[in-house]
Amino acid sequence: MNRAAPEPQANMGQPEPRLEARLKVTGEARYASDMPVHNPAFAFLVTSPIAKGAITGIDDKDARTVPGVLGIFTHENTAELKKLSWSQGGGGPTTSIQDLGPKIQHDGQIVAMTVADTFEAAREAAYKLKISYQEEIPSATFDSPGVTQTDAKKPTPKAGNAEAAFNDAPVKLEVAYSTPTQHHNPIELFTTTASWDGDQLTVYEPSQFMYGLKNKTAARLGIKPDKVHAVSPFVGGAFGSKSQQTPRTGLVALAARTLNRPVKLVPTRDQGFTIATYRAETRHAIKIGAAENGKIASFQHDGWEVTSRPDNYSVAGVEDSARMYGFGAVKTAVTTVHADRNTPGFMRSPPVVPYIYALESALDELAVKLKMDPIELRRVNDSNKDATGKEWSSRSLMKCYDQAAEAFGWSRRSAEPGSMRDGNWLIGWGCASAFYPTHIGAATARVKFNADGHARVEVAAHEIGTGVMTVVGQTAAERLGIPLDRVEVVVGDSNYPPVPVAGGSNQTASCCSVVMKACDAIMAKLGGANIKETVGSGPVKDVAASFSKLGVSTVEEYAEFVPDVVKPNAVTSLVDDPIKKLYEGSPSLGGGSHGEKLMYAMGAEFIEVRVHALTGEIRVPRIVGAFAAGRIMNTRTARSQYMGAMIWGVSSALHEATDIDKRNARYVNDNLADYMIPVNADIQQLEVILVPEQDNFINPVGVKGIGELGNVGTAAAVTNAVYHATGVRIRELPVRLEKLLTT
């Protein structure tokens, strides 16, 4: 055992190494653009240099003279691509802006694609393509002239009379925060390879939703879904960016069909900033009214979020922020601000990253105002139900705080800002809560169990680094009573049974629930509970005996699992068959605050910052997080996800921001040198504590989902620590040293 493989505690699975580990360290793991295709042509995108206006002319004379050029695709010859209707979630397209022109609706919109025998020739042709534009003045972001506002049309919790309770409260806090534009920037680029065999299309594309990719590619091309095979064995980071259909996929497929040759597109890093989605900038206004003892009588949270002109995307995390403590009364609202930008989309913990940052920052400010320890403020407001009266399925928040505080040494903190100093370094300690709604969706799987004691699990799941193959394998091994090394797990292929989008941290719960169901059905066929016990504790030859009794060498079971939260009935007010929808590329996800009970994973994060008194340089020498999320399937992969997520949280506080040129509505730092993310030297000590928790209400496997928990609240813990170090409260992320020097 090393610290990457924590000893399992109650309700935790073994820290098995990832099933695909060897493939990943030898370079044999195939990502979409690694898949071999015969004699591919290479594509290069051309994107719009203006954010608003129209294409007035395309001169491809020079581009076509480049030797090896096979085709140039623009709005003039791609009209046959069908427009997909946008709606948030539901496995649909990333944006309504799908045409290559003539109308230009955001900077970096795809306007052309060149295809040539070589990548180099395609790139040369792309640079030689002359496109002229009629340009209009774009609106970039909040406060830009010309933006329009609409209601986000999302659930906005209200309970009691929050305004009156605020007015009556002896302690009042009114404060505003903002979070910046951020881009996922997975290290793998947004590649697509399309290859036709007659009327049968194979698409190799990194995907968080195989059946969305299959069905929406078919819809874009106007062909039947059974003509599309989507393949994505491994995904090189996604974080939400690969969950929906981007306009590029249909374009590459069309080019391959037109040229009668496989076409491979590897877009550039900067193109990735505009051809996929991102986390939009947000603003928050919070009002809290509290008693002298810290009990919060009124919580009001208004959010504003930027989106594109046509699409009303929003994350509306007031649904979460308003419910996390026992507030007396709540009132919330969310407004979308439409600008000339690409449409935002899901980015790791979409609603809670900005909204819980605001909540947890405000609580720290309230604690300062009350001269109260910030942990005690949370304890005073800890509650078994929210302001609407809805109860939690389980809630281990204060257990997380207690364990993390102990490990961090919180009792040694001196509360006065600037009072902990090491030479020229001002030391600050801060903490904040992490929350993430527990989601689950309808899923299917096929399991084959052979008389020789080997099993194969087929699920169209998505190995984006979460370890889904491993936890699915562990589930099958446990239910079939065989060692893990006898289980083969295959994922990332639309020929396997569908599971939901790998989003909302549902994948482990959904996949393991359905695989468990399939395995249990196999064991039932093999002779019921008795056999299962024998197999689980005895030699594998007992399995062979029951196979021979049945007279078969393989038992195969296909299972469909529909959790209560997505069952069509009066409670959920759903009508469609979730399995049918899933096959059609539309995942049904439920849970969080929408079920009978509030279902959330929780955690407490502690951060030490050191701020240099003279230069304002900020370092993060220590990070401690304790998390409770129901059953932990594998302590190794769980710890790694929490670790990576907490670093994401630090990044969100100190590093990441996409800068926007407001005159041109254009992203400025669209590369990995200027878009800051942590490097190895930015991270020092990091400790993850897995807090045991059992919750039998949430789903059959009792899993809450963890991939998006660890980066929630972290940014607030950092800014709270920066305040403790310096006495300066930064309310606009990210915290950069210049903000400390100028205040």
Add this chain to the structure above:
Amino acid sequence: MTDGTPGFSRRNFLATSAASTMSVALLDRGARAAPTPAQANPREPLKLTLKINGRDRELSLDPRTTLLDALREHAGLTGSKKGCDHGQCGACTVMMDGRRILSCLTFAASAQDHDITTIEGLAQTDGTLHPMQQAFIDHDAFQCGYCTPGQIMSAVACVKEGHANSDPDIREYMSGNLCRCAAYPNIVDAIKQAAPQMKEG
């Protein structure tokens, strides 16, 4: 070099130059592969031999082809990854003569006459993993795995360079390889496990 005959002038240049630089190697091979008339076309494919993982590979490439694209698209070695094509992420890191380089910032032509080692060439031929590969597994030093080949190549170089003697040193000398899943603490632990084993082995 001013007589207007590119092939001739390049040979002339070579004949009068004692320096053995990479650009000389490029011109040398280019000139030999395609005699005078074809030299007028800068896009004429270069025939070149790359020594990759101890094996000579004959390739015919557009002169603008990077080593990374040569490996991935022409030599069938897709272990090295493209994450930025700008030398900003490190996913394409390979060894050239035992030194770590960014294959996306290296022209394939300039890699001639050098020993190239990629992630595919790190394990022994019997499949035994390099200590660094095993250490990455033991310490779960990756999640999605996309940056991993570059991380491992850099990690091996980091040890060989003598930059793996302390945690801060490892962190500093591994900071050219971005990991968006942020497995950084595990990467440091993996290098600490493999470093003494590499010295023994």
